[in-house]
Amino acid sequence: MLTALSIKNYALIDDLQANFKGGFTIITGETGAGKSILLGALSLILGKRADLSSLKDDSQKCVIEAVFDIARYNLKSVFDQEDLDFEEQTIIRREILPSGKSRAFVNDTPVTLSSLQILGERLIDIHSQHQTLKMTDDEFQFQVIDALAGVEQELLDYSAHLKSYKQFKKELKKLSDFQAEANKEHEYNSFLLQELIEAKLVDGELESLEEEYETLDNIEAIKEKIVASHQLLNDEQIGALSILTEVKASFSKIASFSANYKELYNRIDSSLIELYDIFSEIEASEDALEADPNRLEQVNNRLQLLQNLLKKHLATDITELIQIQNSLEDKVSVTENLDKNIKKLQDQIAAETAVLDSLGKQIHEKRQAIIPDLKLQLEAYLQELGMPNAQFNITLTLDEGYFENGKDVLQFLFSANKGGSFKALNKAASGGELSRIMLAIKAVLSKYMQLPTIMFDEIDTGVSGEVSNKMGGIMKQMSKNMQVFAITHLPQVAAKGDSHLKVYKEDVNQITTSNLIELSGEDRVVEIAQMLGGLELSSSALAHAKQLLN
Structure with a gap:
């Protein structure tokens, strides 16, 4: 408090x-x-x-x-x-x-x-003129009935399942919309994907093929230059190997005379070793060189295929083509699994629907059970408050829809006079009557709600x-x-x-x-007397005030 x-x-x-x-x-x-x-x-x-x-x-x-x-x-x-x-x-x-x-x-x-x-x-519950008007709202009327019905836990469970139900419905619509759009593209995406799969893309392959193509396409010119280089290195009269071998022999005889000659000898020796190594590789290259028109055609066709795929997909290299292939696989896979995912969502929605229907029925039955007692208590309070003919007609209908607080449609109707027709509270009661009705409702609620x-x-x-x-x-x-x-x-x-x-x-x-x-005391008597008769206190007003206080 x-x-x-x-x-x-x-x-x-x-x-x-x-x-x-x-x-x-x-x-x-x-x-x-x-x-x-x-x-x-x-x-x-x-x-x-x-x-x-x-x-x-x-x-x-x-x-x-x-x-x-x-x-x-x-x-x-x-x-x-x-x-x-x-x-x-x-x-x-x-x-x-x-x-x-x-x-x-x-x-x-x-x-x-x-x-x-x-x-x-x-x-604190502050009751004001605004709240009296709120009494005519469905939400407030449900709060009154639910306080008496004791359905707080059922409503919490219902709310949790309704949240899941709405989420699944939202996901289903999103997936169904996506499926409608994806089906249009599925055939084309599948064709593009198959084309890339059949190409058996290998990262870095393009550069390797281009190098092989250049070699095969220029094999005669390459062979001619390698043969010429082999001869220049190995000629007995003017070959570089013969000449450098003689130079090495000359310096071997004077290497001991100074550190400078020794260093030059070592450098000549290293150069000769390197030159022999170069000669061996040229010789091996010459042996390996062989014209292969079939392989040239294969490489050319492969290069043409890859270039066409790069152009078609606006890709810069094979790496990007592989990424495009992965993306297409995802799209095709998602599209192919849509039916399965949609079925799963439909099953989840069906399960939530069953729970919501069950909870909605439980809530409805509990609400329905307390309506006669609520009606009796409200009418008894209103009789006390000078409305002897006041009557309520409270009806609850179990609906097919799922509302935030259950499946019920509530009608909270009122008649103030004998023989009068039942109408909504805001049409059937005056301002003073609404205040008395609200007090009656609060009095009933105070027995069931802890505030x-x-x-x-x-x-x-x-x-x-x-x-x-x-x-x-x-x-x-x-x-x-x-x-x-x-x-x-x-x-x-x-x-x-x-x-x-x-x-x-x-x-x-x-x-x-x-x-x-x-x-307190006399001050309170005076205040109530002034409320009765105004600022000028009379003995009768003071006596009446004391009587009321007693």
């Missing part, structure tokens, strides 16, 4: 500190005194977006801090889900800086507004007399299980509170500020 609230530099509030108790707390004050400001500050704690215009002094930051005692409310899983440290005394702080930036903290850990909203929904705090913002608008007395009684009854706040203008409701807070405005140094004070 909410145990303390601190507001600094927000709207008309300069610095407000308030402590709260459990049970039923009343908040009163004249119109414009600042009750809506209090709610606005609380809304920021619950994750509402900040507005720079909210700052009282736009040169200072606004700080709103709330303390919650949540020891008894099983909220640790929510903290774990949002990666927050759980504290039984949890402090939420919101800051709005003069720059317009906003910061939020839970137990001094920075959090996003999304996390703050998730946590806030489990801490630390609920705050009613003038839910008694449009009612008076005995009805307002009954409304106060219902809120008082709810406060036995939870902390209840009621902002009210009705003395009958105000008198039922366990504690009473008053919001008031005062002018200090020509600046208007809003403040909050706890009333």
